[in-house]
Amino acid sequence: MSTATRSLPRTIGAHAILITYTMIALFPVVLVVMNSFKSRAGIFGAPLTPPTPKTFDLIGYTTVFGQGDFVHYFQNSLVVTVLSLFFVLLFGAMAAFALSEYRFRGNTLMGLYLALGIMIPIRLGTVAILQLMVATGLVNTLAALILVYTAQGLPLAIFILSEFMKQVSDDLKNAGRIDGLSEYTIFFRLVLPLVRPAMATVAVFTMIPIWNDLWFPLILAPSEETKTVTLGAQLFLGQFVTNWNAILAALSLAILPVLILYVIFSRQLIRGITSGAVK
Amino acid sequence: MGSLKIENVKKAFGPVEVLKGIDLQVNDGEFVVFVGPSGCGKSTLLRVIAGLEDSTSGRVLIDGADVSVTPPAKRGIAMVFQTYALYPHLTVKNNMALGLKQAGTPTAEIERRIKIASAMLSLEPYLERRPAELSGGQRQRVAIGRAVVREPKLFLFDEPLSNLDAALRVNTRLEIAQLHRRLKATMIYVTHDQVEAMTLADKIVVLNAGRIEQIGSPMELYNAPANEFVAGFIGSPKMNFIDGARLGETAKTVGVRPEHLTVDANSGAWKGTVVHAEHLGADTNVYLDCEKAGLITVRIFGVYNAEPGATLYVTPDAAKTYRFGADGKVLR
Ligand SMILES: Nc1ncnc2c1ncn2[C@@H]1O[C@H](COP(=O)(O)OP(=O)(O)OP(=O)(O)O)[C@@H](O)[C@H]1O
Numbered sequence: 082m083s084t085a086t087r088s089l090p091r092t093i094g095a096h097a098i099l100i101t102y103t104m105i106a107l108f109p110v111v112l113v114v115m116n117s118f119k120s121r122a123g124i125f126g127a128p129l130t131p132p133t134p135k136t137f138d139l140i141g142y143t144t145v146f147g148q149g150d151f152v153h154y155f156q157n158s159l160v161v162t163v164l165s166l167f168f169v170l171l172f173g174a175m176a177a178f179a180l181s182e183y184r185f186r187g188n189t190l191m192g193l194y195l196a197l198g199i200m201i202p203i204r205l206g207t208v209a210i211l212q213l214m215v216a217t218g219l220v221n222t223l224a225a226l227i228l229v230y231t232a233q234g235l236p237l238a239i240f241i242l243s244e245f246m247k248q249v250s251d252d253l254k255n256a257g258r259i260d261g262l263s264e265y266t267i268f269f270r271l272v273l274p275l276v277r278p279a280m281a282t283v284a285v286f287t288m289i290p291i292w293n294d295l296w297f298p299l300i301l302a303p304s305e306e307t308k309t310v311t312l313g314a315q316l317f318l319g320q321f322v323t324n325w326n327a328i329l330a331a332l333s334l335a336i337l338p339v340l341i342l343y344v345i346f347s348r349q350l351i352r353g354i355t356s357g358a359v360k
Numbered sequence: 361m362g363s364l365k366i367e368n369v370k371k372a373f374g375p376v377e378v379l380k381g382i383d384l385q386v387n388d389g390e391f392v393v394f395v396g397p398s399g400c401g402k403s404t405l406l407r408v409i410a411g412l413e414d415s416t417s418g419r420v421l422i423d424g425a426d427v428s429v430t431p432p433a434k435r436g437i438a439m440v441f442q443t444y445a446l447y448p449h450l451t452v453k454n455n456m457a458l459g460l461k462q463a464g465t466p467t468a469e470i471e472r473r474i475k476i477a478s479a480m481l482s483l484e485p486y487l488e489r490r491p492a493e494l495s496g497g498q499r500q501r502v503a504i505g506r507a508v509v510r511e512p513k514l515f516l517f518d519e520p521l522s523n524l525d526a527a528l529r530v531n532t533r534l535e536i537a538q539l540h541r542r543l544k545a546t547m548i549y550v551t552h553d554q555v556e557a558m559t560l561a562d563k564i565v566v567l568n569a570g571r572i573e574q575i576g577s578p579m580e581l582y583n584a585p586a587n588e589f590v591a592g593f594i595g596s597p598k599m600n601f602i603d604g605a606r607l608g609e610t611a612k613t614v615g616v617r618p619e620h621l622t623v624d625a626n627s628g629a630w631k632g633t634v635v636h637a638e639h640l641g642a643d644t645n646v647y648l649d650c651e652k653a654g655l656i657t658v659r660i661f662g663v664y665n666a667e668p669g670a671t672l673y674v675t676p677d678a679a680k681t682y683r684f685g686a687d688g689k690v691l692r
């Protein structure tokens with residue numbers, strides 16, 4: 082920002098609002114992480130204070146790693162999220178390219194049909210999906226989850242990406258065609274890098290609901306082998322006794338992978354925005 | 361090698377007919393310019409020639425061979441785009457090399473061609489840079505270089521200069537003219553700037569609303585326009601068109617170029633009042649409101665002092681006055 086466009090009261094005001102919002106948004110997260118390092122007495126005695134030498138306790142983490150197969154749950158979550166994300170981005174981008182680049186009969190109709198999924202929640206079809214998975218023998222496999230999440234993520238991905246792909250210069254694609262590049266090379270080498278910011282946005286929007294989902298793992302893959310972290314954490318949520326230490330520790334650990342993925346994508350986002358215009 | 365023949369090419373986007381039957385013959389080594397107003401179908405015609413767009417009907421022949429089913433890369437053409445369209449992730453050198461690599465040209469041959477082209481276009485200092493690190497003029501030269509290294513039968517340019525500023529445009533125009541002379545290649549060049557058309561072309565094709573209005577050398581179009589549209593489109597300032605009835609003529613419209621009118625303070629054919637004068641140094645454009653002819657433009661060579669409101673007489677050069685019929689065609 083240049084000095085000419087900066088005004089002190091306005092800067093202070095803007096920062097005050099942003100800081101307040103950040104604190105409100107981070108408060109629950111901080112509370113979870115803080116209390117995960119405390120003993121049970123510490124959590125209930127003074128939930129809002131950070132761990133002191135007296136209340137500090139790693140019992141939550143030792144329970145999580147000791148009981149159940151948490152490392153395995155983590156692996157499951159990660160496999161499901163990353164693979165679903167990969168397929169959503171790949172198929173979403175390909176469909177978006179076809180819709181925005183090629184003139185064929187029923188193009189608009191196809192676009193509308195693919196975007197319809199944004200408005201209809203996939204959970205409405207749970208019963209049918211379950212029947213389908215039973216019939217195909219995919220119940221209690223990670224593949225079931227990956228398929229469902231890919232379907233769930235595609236509509237928004239196609240919608241956002243096709244808007245962005247329309248903006249990619251026709252001349253550039255035509256230059257590629259004259260140089261003898263195949264349509265696949267044009268798509269992967271010329272178009273995809275230019276819509277990278279949009280891909281990162283779609284990735285973030287797709288990833289978080291998948292990672293946090295409890296519904297489909299509970300219904301389609303509740304077996305010990307295929308449990309995800311969110312489902313695994315339910316282990317400590319008893320009808321009569323709840324192991325808060327373990328739950329808080331599990332939740333704190335569950336934040337880490339999403340955080341790492343988010344950092345990766347947001348870096349792409351910023352690089353895309355600052356890489357400059359096409360011309 | 362390098363001739364082009366277009367036979368009755370039509371192109372429609374849905375119900376909209378953009379090209380309404382184009383016939384054209386371009387000989388080997390010719391520099392042909394397509395001119396016409398915005399939206400008349402110049403780029404569409406060029407894209408049909410390149411194979412980036414299928415024609416609805418008609419044939420395109422390059423060197424006598426029908427290329428209707430030949431993909432763009434195999435047609436022996438190269439194209440330079442208005443927006444440069446350089447590959448943003450590749451260096452200047454790789455931008456030029458990509459097409460040749462795709463065609464399986466040996467590395468040594470690629471190196472040789474890039475060396476020649478970059479020397480021709482003074483691109484040597486920038487070979488390792490990416491397009492984002494170049495100025496507009498440099499980018500357009502890279503785009504031209506990318507076309508040159510392919511050693512095509514046919515160069516296609518789609519308004520290559522319209523994103524450049526005026527000074528750069530003159531320079532690059534000169535470079536393209538030199539390039540044509542040196543390579544002796546066939547070139548097709550699209551522009552809506554008639555100065556570019558007049559200075560570069562061996563042959564100008566004037567397009568309007570999807571039809572060819574006239575084909576001819578720059579001087580043919582200037583001296584013998586076939587119709588009112590061409591007469592108005594070629595020449596700057598624009599030809600004056602005067603309602604024939606007002607002059608007591610049988611023709612629907614009478615046309616006379618601003619440079620074919622002489623002014624006199626005391627006597628002449630038409631009496632008028634000076635509305636405005638533009639002083640360009642080498643010439644002066646005077647806008648006159650005439651009793652008989654309405655608002656007309658007169659181009660006077662050199663400096664001429666004309667105050668708004670002053671009375672002047674103009675006389676058209678009878679030998680250089682054009683008469684147009686009701687259908688817009690010139691009457692002879
Ligand atoms: N893909 C398309 N779909 C529908 N209409 C199109 C398409 N491409 C071009 N047109 C229409 O075809 C007409 C001619 O377009 P074209 O780009 O050939 O014009 P042009 O002569 O190159 O104009 P300019 O000087 O502005 O570049 C325009 O009216 C345009 O709206």
Ligand SMILES: [Mg+2]
Nearest residue numbers: 402403404519
């Ligand atoms: Mg155009």
